Amino acid sequence: MAHVINKSDYTLDTKLLLDEADKLGIKYRFLDREINLIEFSYQGKKRYRKGTYNLDTKIFGLEFSRKDLTYLLLDEHEIPHPQSLVVRSEDDFEKIKDDIEFPCVVKSPEGFGGFGVFTDISKKKELKAKIKSILAKESTALIQEQLTNTDFRLLADQRRVLHTVKRNPARVFGDGKSTVKELVQKENEKPWRGPQLKQELVKINIDKESKIALAKQNLSLSDVPKKDQQVFLKTCCNQCKGGDIETVDAEVHPKFKEMAIKATRLFETPLAGIDIMADDITKDPAEVNGKMIEVNIAPGVQIHQVPTYGKGVNIARMIFQTLFKEEFG
Numbered sequence: 001m002a003h004v005i006n007k008s009d010y011t012l013d014t015k016l017l018l019d020e021a022d023k024l025g026i027k028y029r030f031l032d033r034e035i036n037l038i039e040f041s042y043q044g045k046k047r048y049r050k051g052t053y054n055l056d057t058k059i060f061g062l063e064f065s066r067k068d069l070t071y072l073l074l075d076e077h078e079i080p081h082p083q084s085l086v087v088r089s090e091d092d093f094e095k096i097k098d099d100i101e102f103p104c105v106v107k108s109p110e111g112f113g114g115f116g117v118f119t120d121i122s123k124k125k126e127l128k129a130k131i132k133s134i135l136a137k138e139s140t141a142l143i144q145e146q147l148t149n150t151d152f153r154l155l156a157d158q159r160r161v162l163h164t165v166k167r168n169p170a171r172v173f174g175d176g177k178s179t180v181k182e183l184v185q186k187e188n189e190k191p192w193r194g195p196q197l198k199q200e201l202v203k204i205n206i207d208k209e210s211k212i213a214l215a216k217q218n219l220s221l222s223d224v225p226k227k228d229q230q231v232f233l234k235t236c237c238n239q240c241k242g243g244d245i246e247t248v249d250a251e252v253h254p255k256f257k258e259m260a261i262k263a264t265r266l267f268e269t270p271l272a273g274i275d276i277m278a279d280d281i282t283k284d285p286a287e288v289n290g291k292m293i294e295v296n297i298a299p300g301v302q303i304h305q306v307p308t309y310g311k312g313v314n315i316a317r318m319i320f321q322t323l324f325k326e327e328f329g
Contacts, residue, residue, distance in 0.1 A: 010036070011197040013052060013301040020316035024328050040323065047323040052298035054270075054323055065267065065297045068109045068140050073266060079259055080291045082277075085143040093131055097124055100143060106130045107142040119146060119235045120212055147277040149289055151237035152248065154274040155304050155315065156260040163304045163313040164252050164281065169213065170204045170233040170242030174225030180214065181206070181221040184233065197240065200306055204233050204242035245303055247310025250282050256290060263295050270322040271315075273299030 010018075014036060021028050027041040037050045048055040074081045085100070087093050106127065108116030118130045127143070134141040155163040172183040184204050187193065192200040204210075206221065210233045214220055217231065225231050234241050260274040273296035279288035304315045317328060 011302075012199060012306070013197065014038075016301045016305055017049075017316050017319065020314070020320065024317070024320060026320060026324075040320070042320075042324050042326070045324055049319075049323070052300060054298070054319070065295060066109045067107055067294065068142050070295055071142075074263070074292055074295075077262065077266060079263060080285060082147055082291055082293060083145040087131055087135070087141045087143060088139065089135065090128075090132065093128060096143075097128075100124075100127065101145065102127075103146045105144045105146050106134065107144060108134045108138050109140050109142060110138060117236060119209075147289070147291060147293070149277050149279045150281070152276045152278060152281050153299075153303060154252065154256065154260040154276060155299055155313070156257075156264045156272055156274055157270060157318075158261065158265050161252060161257045161260050162318070163315075164248040165303060165307055165310075166246045166248055166281075167237035167239070167303075168244050168246060169235065169237050170210075171244070172204075172225075172231050172233065174227055174229035174231060176227035177224065179222050179224055180219060180231055180233075183225070183231070193242075197302070200302070201244060201308065202240060202242050206233065209234055209236075209241075239303065244308035247307045247312065248281060249310065252281050253283055253285070255285050256281055259285065259290075259292060263292065267295055267297050269297040271299055271318060272297055273303070 018028065021040060025042070029039050031037045031039055031048075035050055037048065040047045040049065068084075068086050071081050071084045085096055087096070103120050103122045104127065106118045106121060110116065116134070121127045121130060131141045131143070151167040153165050153167060154161050172180070172187050174183065178186065184206060188203045193203045194201075196202055211221075213232050213235045216235075219225065219231060234243065237243050239245065256276060256278070259276070260272070263274055264272040274292060275294040275296070276290060276292050278285065278290035281290075285291075299315065301315050301319070305312045320326070321328060
């Protein structure tokens with residue numbers, strides 16, 4: 001007996017993909033629900049997708065999408081990126097600890113969605129502890145300069161940039177009478193915020209990072225922000241931590257577009273999500289400290305198809321076009 005698919009069981013990314021498959025007449029079945037392995041069938045062709053990865057993605061792109069290897073490739077091809085140090089052992093750390101500039105960021109090479117990323121590290125003791133926790137699970141850890149400008153995601157294929165969004169940290173806006181804690185509670189009650197990646201936005205979790213972010217704004221959870229005052233609850237921009245997405249309507253500078261297209265070609269992938277930090281995406285990268293921080297060879301659907309603010313693009317259809325080499329009208 002065929003299993004009835006309950007789309008609400010899956011992340012919004014998967015649901016959007018299945019909704020588009022239904023519209024296009026593409027059949028699908030789950031081969032392994034635990035790892036989200038799906039078989040798609042169209043006009044006698046079968047294609048496979050595991051999580052956010054197309055299984056015809058070239059092995060080169062898969063290997064170099066590790067953060068530590070990404071920077072080697074970007075450096076070789078003269079694409080600006082944050083200064084980075086790779087640490088493979090605690091002994092490695094002891095050798096370089098006096099050369100590190102604070103504050104800094106520590107990343108797991110396999111981290112995703114903002115997890116395995118630690119920002120605003122300002123003390124050697126804290127840095128050593130984070131590196132130790134990553135090396136307990138991974139072969140390397142990455143220490144990186146901390147950039148404080150705006151976070152952008154460019155969706156690109158090997159010919160053009162298709163969509164650009166600005167990623168905002170989890171935030172609330174003051175009403176002149178509620179405390180920060182109460183504003184977060186009200187925000188989390190909104191119907192578009194829900195469990196991890198099941199709805200348009202993730203609920204905001206108040207944690208240590210939130211208190212650091214508030215302290216930078218000279219605020220605490222018990223303070224009452226002014227009406228319309230923007231209050232950030234996280235130090236990094238990520239949907240997985242409750243951040244929101246804003247479509248960039250301004251024209252992206254041609255050199256930023258060139259960077260994104262070049263990276264997509266380098267990683268031999270049909271679609272890529274290029275993460276860039278810059279003061280202004282409309283100006284020359286050299287003028288606005290523009291640096292590429294990540295290349296996602298399996299860009300998420302939600303971030304571009306249903307941004308929080310502004311118009312989205314149908315990336316689900318783009319994915320099927322690359323899978324089946326069909327235009328689908």
